[in-house]
Amino acid sequence: MIAVISGEACGPEALELAENVGREIARRGATVVCGGRGGVMEAACRGAREVGGHTIGILPGRGPEDSNPNAYVEFPIYTGMGFARNVMVVLSGDAVIAIDGSYGTLSEIAYALIHDAPVIGVDTWDFNYRGFTGQDKIVRVTDASEAVSKAIELAEGRRATRAE
């Protein structure tokens, strides 16, 4: 499972990128797990579903009444935990692809780094504290295909380590 982390509000480039990321994840036989809402999350789910892939949306609300999943979420998980659900999106991915720069995405990148999940960043936050930028842990790429290749490679490496 590959987590796609991102915001709801975003420009057309991010949406196209996300759709390609979703499609590519599904083509390689992996499942998209994301926050289940609109924007980049919707685009990634749409891409995956178009080619027959599975999509899981981990939603902030208690049900469809207060937290409607996008139309391409196959399996909605309702947490009732608001933005604390962000950590679960990250934990449920064998690797994480971060697209765009909302604060939710920033919290998810931080959680991925805390939990040593591999992070691939495509057009997303830079951050810095006394020269500590996470660059040794974030793989920065520029296109969807590269993002997914790298994510799958790192996910497989991690699964092998975890299985030992």
Place this chain on the structure above:
Amino acid sequence: MIAVISGEACGPEALELAENVGREIARRGATVVCGGRGGVMEAACRGAREVGGHTIGILPGRGPEDSNPNAYVEFPIYTGMGFARNVMVVLSGDAVIAIDGSYGTLSEIAYALIHDAPVIGVDTWDFNYRGFTGQDKIVRVTDASEAVSKAIELAEGRRATRAE
């Protein structure tokens, strides 16, 4: 999605019942969502997978290192939230089937009643406070086929209401 709530430790009857419940859920085209661990949860997942159904396990831990899913969980969701994940299992089901009587199951029945989720009880907790037994809200049945029929019926009614 139908939530199957139950414990890990249980007798052979509960396991057989759970496997039948899982199989029946999958045959009717629904997905099993559960806590992802062993015992009844494993039996329900095995039943569903045997006939090609989907299974989601919402796990207490942060990853396979500290929270191994059973072998029949197709999509593991890691929450890192311990038993607080119980509420998510309940919220993610359109209806809930409760089997057996661990304390985790009791917490999940309570959450289902708080959130007005339909609950079908098969050989599970009785509870009572001044004559208030939840019996108006819990449908008690004795076999797997009846449990799933009732769950699907109530889930469909609920989805229709929610969509309005």
Place this chain on the structure above:
Amino acid sequence: MIAVISGEACGPEALELAENVGREIARRGATVVCGGRGGVMEAACRGAREVGGHTIGILPGRGPEDSNPNAYVEFPIYTGMGFARNVMVVLSGDAVIAIDGSYGTLSEIAYALIHDAPVIGVDTWDFNYRGFTGQDKIVRVTDASEAVSKAIELAEGRRATRAE
């Protein structure tokens, strides 16, 4: 810290009992931790504050806008996690006093039993599964003073064990 678990809706007897429980907890130098809302929770907080005790309310919402604490909560903790906050109320008490019988209380008793927290029950749920009633783990009492004495005694025993 003693957790007082209970519902919002309840009769005058439960309120009087809860106020006495809160007062007694404070008199013995302990702190009330509860769900922070109205009803029994408010009565317990009021009792404690009247005699100068501390009260902590662990609330379901994200802030006072969506989750107003009762007027006697000295320290409101906002979780944004809805009823999943119930487990935190239980975990934060060295012992748990359960008063009355809402479903939230039932979920909290279940969590206390899962986590081996001492539970004192005063006019609250009975439950039963194949003769398994938790009676070996729940101390049933009938008045506030007895409830608090027992809670403090069990809390001290537990703290001693935990410190080893």
Place this chain on the structure above:
Amino acid sequence: MIAVISGEACGPEALELAENVGREIARRGATVVCGGRGGVMEAACRGAREVGGHTIGILPGRGPEDSNPNAYVEFPIYTGMGFARNVMVVLSGDAVIAIDGSYGTLSEIAYALIHDAPVIGVDTWDFNYRGFTGQDKIVRVTDASEAVSKAIELAEGRRATRAE
């Protein structure tokens, strides 16, 4: 209540700063809420307790066995939710003071910005996405006294708005 967010590992300057922040918060009659662990969190709690203030630690674990609070936490809240507890620290502060630059701190700053909590940053993360740096929302200061003055001022403004 003022949230102090920070990491465990940090240099002597951050510790001294944090102790001064804690002391200053308490002197002004406010309560320190933090993650309850060591490092900067411990220093802030120590500062507050030295001058008779209250301190609340919102801990990741289920109890003292797996999540020991620092010695200056007056009221430990156990969540059992791991790093998802970070959002609660932020939600429970009327304003947030961020000190130092661990990834947990980064997640907390992100959560504060999501929830529109006032953030005062003292020697902490910079972040940037296409020129969006949160600078309009984060008040950067360089010493403890200024941090607390600003935090109290913003907290009071926020409380007034919330009460309307």
